Amino acid sequence: xxxxxxxxxVIPLWADLIAVGLGGIQGALFAGGFRGDRRLDLLGxxxxxxxxxxxxxxxxxxLLGVPPATLQSNWYLLTATxxxxxxxxxxxxxxxxxxxxxxxxxxxxxxxxxxxTSKALIVGLPIVPAIFVGVCAxxxxxxxxxxxxxxxVAIMHVGSLYAVAAGAGCxxxxxxxxxxxPLVAASIAAIAVTTVIRxxxxxxxxxxxxxxxxxxxxxxxxTAAIPIVKL
Amino acid sequence: xxxxxxxxxVIPLWADLIAVGLGGIQGALFAGGFRGDRRLDLLGxxxxxxxxxxxxxxxxxxLLGVPPATLQSNWYLLTATxxxxxxxxxxxxxxxxxxxxxxxxxxxxxxxxxxxTSKALIVGLPIVPAIFVGVCAxxxxxxxxxxxxxxxVAIMHVGSLYAVAAGAGCxxxxxxxxxxxPLVAASIAAIAVTTVIRxxxxxxxxxxxxxxxxxxxxxxxxTAAIPIVKL
Amino acid sequence: xxxxxxxxxVIPLWADLIAVGLGGIQGALFAGGFRGDRRLDLLGxxxxxxxxxxxxxxxxxxLLGVPPATLQSNWYLLTATxxxxxxxxxxxxxxxxxxxxxxxxxxxxxxxxxxxTSKALIVGLPIVPAIFVGVCAxxxxxxxxxxxxxxxVAIMHVGSLYAVAAGAGCxxxxxxxxxxxPLVAASIAAIAVTTVIRxxxxxxxxxxxxxxxxxxxxxxxxTAAIPIVKL
Numbered sequence: 001x002x003x004x005x006x007x008x009x010v011i012p013l014w015a016d017l018i019a020v021g022l023g024g025i026q027g028a029l030f031a032g033g034f035r036g037d038r039r040l041d042l043l044g045x046x047x048x049x050x051x052x053x054x055x056x057x058x059x060x061x062x063l064l065g066v067p068p069a070t071l072q073s074n075w076y077l078l079t080a081t082x083x084x085x086x087x088x089x090x091x092x093x094x095x096x097x098x099x100x101x102x103x104x105x106x107x108x109x110x111x112x113x114x115x116x117t118s119k120a121l122i123v124g125l126p127i128v129p130a131i132f133v134g135v136c137a138x139x140x141x142x143x144x145x146x147x148x149x150x151x152x153v154a155i156m157h158v159g160s161l162y163a164v165a166a167g168a169g170c171x172x173x174x175x176x177x178x179x180x181x182p183l184v185a186a187s188i189a190a191i192a193v194t195t196v197i198r199x200x201x202x203x204x205x206x207x208x209x210x211x212x213x214x215x216x217x218x219x220x221x222x223t224a225a226i227p228i229v230k231l
Numbered sequence: 232x233x234x235x236x237x238x239x240x241v242i243p244l245w246a247d248l249i250a251v252g253l254g255g256i257q258g259a260l261f262a263g264g265f266r267g268d269r270r271l272d273l274l275g276x277x278x279x280x281x282x283x284x285x286x287x288x289x290x291x292x293x294l295l296g297v298p299p300a301t302l303q304s305n306w307y308l309l310t311a312t313x314x315x316x317x318x319x320x321x322x323x324x325x326x327x328x329x330x331x332x333x334x335x336x337x338x339x340x341x342x343x344x345x346x347x348t349s350k351a352l353i354v355g356l357p358i359v360p361a362i363f364v365g366v367c368a369x370x371x372x373x374x375x376x377x378x379x380x381x382x383x384v385a386i387m388h389v390g391s392l393y394a395v396a397a398g399a400g401c402x403x404x405x406x407x408x409x410x411x412x413p414l415v416a417a418s419i420a421a422i423a424v425t426t427v428i429r430x431x432x433x434x435x436x437x438x439x440x441x442x443x444x445x446x447x448x449x450x451x452x453x454t455a456a457i458p459i460v461k462l
Numbered sequence: 463x464x465x466x467x468x469x470x471x472v473i474p475l476w477a478d479l480i481a482v483g484l485g486g487i488q489g490a491l492f493a494g495g496f497r498g499d500r501r502l503d504l505l506g507x508x509x510x511x512x513x514x515x516x517x518x519x520x521x522x523x524x525l526l527g528v529p530p531a532t533l534q535s536n537w538y539l540l541t542a543t544x545x546x547x548x549x550x551x552x553x554x555x556x557x558x559x560x561x562x563x564x565x566x567x568x569x570x571x572x573x574x575x576x577x578x579t580s581k582a583l584i585v586g587l588p589i590v591p592a593i594f595v596g597v598c599a600x601x602x603x604x605x606x607x608x609x610x611x612x613x614x615v616a617i618m619h620v621g622s623l624y625a626v627a628a629g630a631g632c633x634x635x636x637x638x639x640x641x642x643x644p645l646v647a648a649s650i651a652a653i654a655v656t657t658v659i660r661x662x663x664x665x666x667x668x669x670x671x672x673x674x675x676x677x678x679x680x681x682x683x684x685t686a687a688i689p690i691v692k693l
Contacts, residue, residue: 040387043394043395044387047386047387058294061296062293062524063520063530063533064529064533065523065528065529065530066296066529067295067296067297068294068296070360071294071295071351071356071360071363071364072356072357072360073357073360074357074358074359074360076360077359077360077363078359120533125533125534126534126535126536127536128536128539128540129532129533129534129535129536129538129539132533132539133533143610147378147609147610148374148378148384148387149384149387150382150383150384151612152612153610153611153612155509156502156506156509156610156611163505164505271618274625274626275618278617278618281594289525292527293524297527298526298527298528299525299527301591302525302526302582302587302591302594302595303587303588303591304588304591305588305589305590305591307591308590308591308594309590378609379605379609379615379618380615380618381613381614381615
């Protein structure tokens with residue numbers, strides 16, 4: 001059985017909480033973008049913040065078959081809801097700092113992916129499923145959010161190399177670890193790889209060939225309904 | 232590892248089965264409300280009954296990382312499907328007893344919430360995640376139902392203090408337990424608090440400020456498509 | 463705690479991988495049927511292949527409260543994605559072999575159902591939940607696929623005895639096992655029962671009474687949007 005203390009040695013609580021908090025802020029900014037009939041109340045914003053901040057970790061731990069780490073301490077829920085409320089209050093400020101949001105988002109995917117693959121390797125999973133778990137942790141919060149909100153699951157239709165960026169980082173981590181690199185160093189490299197690929201994809205508007213038409217359509221929809229997140 | 236016997240000491244099987252059976256009846260009444268193209272057959276009604284009766288407990292146990300208690304005995308599935316079939320056969324009677332249905336619904340939320348938070352505390356979760364697990368257990372069956380039916384997740388758009396009522400009960404339970412009250416007494420108080428808040432919300436049509444417009448719209452939709460549940 | 467070696471004694475890896483591979487091919491054929499705006503890219507096809515090939519096993523293990531077997535070896539993910547890519551490349555060939563596809567689909571439901579109920583019985587579940595877990599394993603991949611794709615969950619509206627066929631096989635397995643038959647023999651009988659019922663349902667276009675109108679409508683939709691799978 002996986003003990004919480006073992007994990008604390010690998011993923012420090014503060015790092016985990018930073019990822020959760022950034023996820024919560026993003027959730028609030030996303031939720032705040034709904035207008036009119038679909039407008040969310042305080043409770044809805046908090047739920048989306050929790051889903052975005054803690055969903056990836058929950059999916060990771062379900063796949064690993066270990067009790068969810070995010071429920072073993074009071075701090076995760078307090079951080080996610082606190083971040084969601086701050087995100088809602090400061091939505092105006094954050095929307096003027098779009099470059100910061102996109103940058104943070106890229107780091108968050110990297111963090112969730114690296115933590116997911118690290119934990120999977122520690123629990124003893126082989127390399128391929130360990131990478132899979134990392135990608136699920138990185139994109140899982142967004143999938144849960146879309147399902148609960150009744151939106152098309154973004155990752156299926158508009159990748160923008162989102163999952164690919166997460167996957168590349170997880171591959172780097174698992175590969176470096178297999179070659180003997182310590183997990184912490186491999187994780188830092190993985191976070192950097194994911195962040196850079198994601199940022200380059202946003203800056204140069206890169207996508208897989210068949211996604212382009214969809215992406216253009218999605219951006220138009222987002223412009224109308226959701227706060228635009230562009231660099 | 233959590234043993235089923237430990238839990239039986241806290242949540243008697245008959246209490247658990249009452250909650251499951253009431254959930255199953257509600258599921259059947261909900262499913263029976265679909266007309267025309269979306270009409271559900273016998274199998275569909277049974278599935279919704281199982282989802283509503285057992286979904287909350289399944290989500291609770293997944294979050295706790297313990298084997299689902301509802302699958303450790305034959306009685307849960309037999310009760311949920313039996314209740315769904317009874318609900319379908321007696322739909323006419325139940326619809327004339329709307330006040331009873333709403334009252335039972337309020338008690339069911341209270342039961343699932345109290346059982347969820349109790350089990351979380353026994354498993355050793357801190358107070359905040361224990362409350363969270365209770366709320367998820369109370370509203371989880373309804374979320375699963377909406378996702379499987381392809382409906383907007385009701386809790387996100389029309390709260391009617393549904394989740395808040397569940398949360399208040401769970402807070403009372405966890406708080407009373409932290410102050411030294413025995414779990415059984417704290418659970419009874421929690422069920423009472425949730426039930427009363429939920430009933431008051433229905434009677435006085437209270438909702439969070441931003442939910443009001445949505446609520447009015449939803450009621451109109453429900454009037455057309457789903458059996459109206461009003462006191 | 464359930465050990466992976468115990469399971470290997472009952473479900474040989476090659477049998478498990480055949481089921482996963484067939485599921486992956488089906489996922490690719492399903493995904494390849496989307497045209498125009500909803501067209502999926504390479505990544506989307508691989509995701510649907512993984513969901514269809516591994517989703518049933520994941521749901522089974524979550525319900526049993528054991529670590530997902532499909533993530534304990536590299537082979538499952540490699541098989542599912544490989545099969546999805548082969549399915550995409552050979553879509554033209556497969557579509558001319560529709561009878562083969564329908565036949566394989568029927569066998570796959572039988573395999574997932576039998577493996578699900580077997581594993582549940584080995585883990586120690588009573589007979590009713592063991593049958594339930596088998597049915598969830600058989601139809602779970604399709605439900606996950608529909609939720610992620612934002613489609614109506616097929617099993618709820620157009621059964622075509624799909625779940626009933628799976629359930630009949632699981633009942634045969636659990637019943638034969640309860641009467642003293644060895645698990646392997648009972649499993650083979652169960653797979654045969656499910657396959658035959660499913661094939662008869664497709665050949666004679668049988669469905670539960672209330673599903674008929676819906677079924678006709680669905681077929682029309684499928685004809686327009688999705689590769690028709692007919693014998």
